[in-house]
Amino acid sequence: MSFLQLRHYLNHHITASSKAGHGIHSPFVYELATRVLPDKKEDIFDAAERIRTNMLASSQSIQITDLGAGSRKTSTTHRQVREIAKTSLQPAWRCRFLYRLAMHQSPGSLLELGTSLGVTTAYLAATNRPVFSMEGCPNIHKLAMQNLKETGAENAHLLCGHFDDLLPNFLREHPDCNFAFIDGNHRYDATLQYYELLKRHMAPNALMVFDDIYWSEGMKKAWKKIVSQQNQITIDLFYFGLVYLRPEQAPEHFKIKL
Numbered sequence: 001m002s003f004l005q006l007r008h009y010l011n012h013h014i015t016a017s018s019k020a021g022h023g024i025h026s027p028f029v030y031e032l033a034t035r036v037l038p039d040k041k042e043d044i045f046d047a048a049e050r051i052r053t054n055m056l057a058s059s060q061s062i063q064i065t066d067l068g069a070g071s072r073k074t075s076t077t078h079r080q081v082r083e084i085a086k087t088s089l090q091p092a093w094r095c096r097f098l099y100r101l102a103m104h105q106s107p108g109s110l111l112e113l114g115t116s117l118g119v120t121t122a123y124l125a126a127t128n129r130p131v132f133s134m135e136g137c138p139n140i141h142k143l144a145m146q147n148l149k150e151t152g153a154e155n156a157h158l159l160c161g162h163f164d165d166l167l168p169n170f171l172r173e174h175p176d177c178n179f180a181f182i183d184g185n186h187r188y189d190a191t192l193q194y195y196e197l198l199k200r201h202m203a204p205n206a207l208m209v210f211d212d213i214y215w216s217e218g219m220k221k222a223w224k225k226i227v228s229q230q231n232q233i234t235i236d237l238f239y240f241g242l243v244y245l246r247p248e249q250a251p252e253h254f255k256i257k258l
C-alpha cells in the first residue's frame with residue numbers, strides 16, 4: 001500500500017460504518033451490509049483458486065501489451081506469469097465478495113473489464129450466470145482462455161481487445177447486463193468514460209463495482225466525480241466503490257468497512 005493509500009485507509013477506518021449495520025438508515029444498504037458484506041468460504045471457489053495456484057507456480061515469461069494505467073511495480077514489456085499472478089490479481093477474500101455481490105443482483109449477465117489470468121472471471125462464473133470479460137493483452141488473454149477452459153466454466157466468455165473498442169457493442173448487444181466490475185485502466189478520464197457509458201446502457205438497478213478508488217489521485221478524483229452524480233446509491237468500501245443505479249431515486253452515499 002502506498003503512503004497515499006494508507007492515509008485514505010486510516011481515514012476510511014475512522015469514518016466508515018461497520019458491517020453490523022449500525023447507523024445505516026437505508027433498508028437496501030442495511031441488508032447489503034449485514035448479509036452480503038460478511039465473508040463466507042465455499043467449495044465452489046476451488047477451481048478459481050487452482051488457477052491462482054498454477055499461475056503462481058508458472059515459470060513462463062510473456063510479452064505484455066499494456067493498454068491501461070500499468071503496474072507500479074514494473075515497466076518492462078516482458079513479465080513473468082507468476083509475477084503477474086502475485087501483483088495483479090484480487091486476493092481471494094475480495095473475489096468471494098465479488099461473487100456475493102453478483103449473486104445479490106437479480107439474474108442478468110455479468111461484465112468484467114480486466115480479465116488478466118481469469119481468477120475473478122472464474123469466481124463470477126461460479127454464479128452460473130453468463131459472464132463476459134475483456135482483456136487487451138493478447139498473451140494474457142490466451143492464458144486466461146486456457147485457465148477458464150480447465151475450470152470447465154462454459155458460461156465464461158472472454159473477449160480480447162481494448163475496452164474502448166469492445167464496450168459500446170457489448171452494451172448494445174447485452175441490455176440484460178446488470179453487473180459490471182471495472183478492474184483495468186485505472187485512469188481518471190477512462191474511468192469516467194466507462195461510468196458514463198455503463199450508466200447510459202445498463203439495465204435498471206444495475207451495479208457497477210470500481211476497483212482501487214484510492215489507487216492514485218486520478219482514481220480518487222474520478223470516484224469523487226462519480227459520487228456527485230444523480231439517480232444512484234454509492235458505497236465507498238475503500239477497496240471498491242459501488243454504484244447502484246436507481247433511476248427514480250435521489251442520490252445517497254455511504255461509507256462502510258469491508
Ligand SMILES: C[S@@+](CC[C@H](N)C(=O)[O-])C[C@H]1O[C@@H](n2cnc3c(N)ncnc32)[C@H](O)[C@@H]1O
Pocket residue numbers: 065066067068069088089090113114115116117118119120121134135136137140161162163164183184185
Ligand atoms: C488488474 S488486472 C485484472 C485482474 C483480474 N480482474 C483478477 O483480479 O483476476 C487488469 C487487466 O486489465 C487489462 N487492461 C488494462 N487496460 C485495458 C484496456 N484499456 N483495454 C483492455 N484491457 C485492459 C490489463 O492488461 C490487465 O490484464
